Amino acid sequence: MSTVLCVYEVCKLVGLSSHRQVTLVNVKMDPILQPSSEHIALGAIDLFLAIIAMFGNGMIILAVSLSSCLQTSANVFVINLAITDFLLALAAVVYSLSFWTQTNFTGLEIICAIAVAFAQTCVGCSIFTLASISVNRYLLVCKPRKIYELIFRRRVIALWIVTIWVLSSAATVLPLPFMIGELGFDEENHQCDAISSQELAAIYDHILAVAYFPIPLVVVIFCYTNIYLYVRRHNKQLRKQLDEQLPENSSSTAPTSERRSEHEDSPAKRRMSVKQIQITKNLFLIFCVFIVCLTPHALCSFIGCASHYTRTLVALNSLINPFVYGISHPYFRKVFVNLLKCKPVPEPSAFASWLYNLRSSHHA
Numbered sequence: 001m002s003t004v005l006c007v008y009e010v011c012k013l014v015g016l017s018s019h020r021q022v023t024l025v026n027v028k029m030d031p032i033l034q035p036s037s038e039h040i041a042l043g044a045i046d047l048f049l050a051i052i053a054m055f056g057n058g059m060i061i062l063a064v065s066l067s068s069c070l071q072t073s074a075n076v077f078v079i080n081l082a083i084t085d086f087l088l089a090l091a092a093v094v095y096s097l098s099f100w101t102q103t104n105f106t107g108l109e110i111i112c113a114i115a116v117a118f119a120q121t122c123v124g125c126s127i128f129t130l131a132s133i134s135v136n137r138y139l140l141v142c143k144p145r146k147i148y149e150l151i152f153r154r155r156v157i158a159l160w161i162v163t164i165w166v167l168s169s170a171a172t173v174l175p176l177p178f179m180i181g182e183l184g185f186d187e188e189n190h191q192c193d194a195i196s197s198q199e200l201a202a203i204y205d206h207i208l209a210v211a212y213f214p215i216p217l218v219v220v221i222f223c224y225t226n227i228y229l230y231v232r233r234h235n236k237q238l239r240k241q242l243d244e245q246l247p248e249n250s251s252s253t254a255p256t257s258e259r260r261s262e263h264e265d266s267p268a269k270r271r272m273s274v275k276q277i278q279i280t281k282n283l284f285l286i287f288c289v290f291i292v293c294l295t296p297h298a299l300c301s302f303i304g305c306a307s308h309y310t311r312t313l314v315a316l317n318s319l320i321n322p323f324v325y326g327i328s329h330p331y332f333r334k335v336f337v338n339l340l341k342c343k344p345v346p347e348p349s350a351f352a353s354w355l356y357n358l359r360s361s362h363h364a
Contacts, residue, residue, distance in 0.1 A: 035100055039190050042308060043099030046092055049312070049319055053089035056322035057082040063326070063335040066352040067345045070331055073152045074136050078325055080161050081129040085318035088122035091115050092315055098185060098192040112192035113183040117172055123314055124168030124212045126321070130290065131216035132160065133325070138223035142230045171211035180204050191308060202304060209301035213294060220290055289324055293317035 035043075060082035064070045094115035101108065139148045175181055181204025182195040194201055294317065297310035326332040335345045345352060 035102065035190055039099040042191075043096040046096035046099070046312065049316065050089040050092035050096060053092070053315075053319040053322075054086055056319065056326070057086040057089065059336055059339065060322045060326050060332070061086065062339065063332055063345070066339075066349055066355075067331070067335045067347055068349040069347040070335065071349060073154070073157060074133075074140065076157050076161070077129055077133045077136055080164070081126060081133065081321055081325065084122050084125045084129060085321055088119055088126065088315060088318045091119035091122065095119070095192050099190060101185075104185065104187065109184040112185040115192050116183040116194065119315075120172040120208065121165075121168045122318075124171055124208070125164055126318055127212050127216045127294065128164045128168060130321075131219040132164065134220045134223035138227055141227050167211075171208060175204055175207055180207070189308065193308075205301040205306055209298050213298035217290070217294070217298075221287075224286060285324060285328075289317060289320050293320070 061079060064075055064079045064082075094111065098108075098112060098115075136152065139151060176183065180200045182198040182201070184192070184195055186193040186195050186197075188196055194204055198204075293313050297306055297314050300306040300310050327336065331346075338345045344356060348356065
């Protein structure tokens, strides 16, 4: 009101007509937004997490690009996961900046709508890729090699990746033309998000929750549980075979306890034990990350308590993924160390060799 009075007084001073005064008075002013201290803090936290996620996933992308030993069919899903999580981190930067905005300028709605749609698609793509990795490992460990090679061919993998992106995009975008949900700047929550005041906003959240969470969750639990049971069963069979070999060596003068100890310390048995322990730890960590990060938001989407905190927990999965699937892998870890030390990576790819030659010629 005070702004209108000020404009009116200025018009009187400069001698404008009454029609011109009305025109100026009716100019739509951009509403002023006042971010709270909570919004400022959330924006800072989101920006910090986004930077870490971009660094971690960027390292995964760089490692696969530079080392040929990492360019395997199984790692196609890992690199797709890293690209998805990297793009999600970029969208999170827009989210974080929206917390700090003080003016609802004209392009804000469009920017937020694109960022939210992009982020929702990347979340779905990340979840589907996690499930695909579990299927890949399940077939590799538990099924004959022929089945694995038949399924995971180049064309099939390419079609698989495209399908992941299409399904994720469809779940995000298709409900919107039917007025189910609306994306943009949510003034009520002072952030880029699905508009909470929209009439069918709850149904849109339900659609995303049903599309993204139940099936991938069941697939991940099924695959990794069967991998664990397979390794456990294999370890028991190995123990039994070693125990059956003991009577053959009964003529030995060494005590039975010493002979058993020698077999238990054999290289094959030791390798199996180390492998089982490592797989068990990785699977437990994968279960924890997947369930802790995704389940709260999925449940809250159904009961109506979804918030920025539960969405941040989902995005946090993108930050943790490169460390779970990258650092725990011995080859990734070795390439990471060389990259951080600015040393040549093991088994450099053609792209890496070209970069090294370019660097050498530049210094020469």
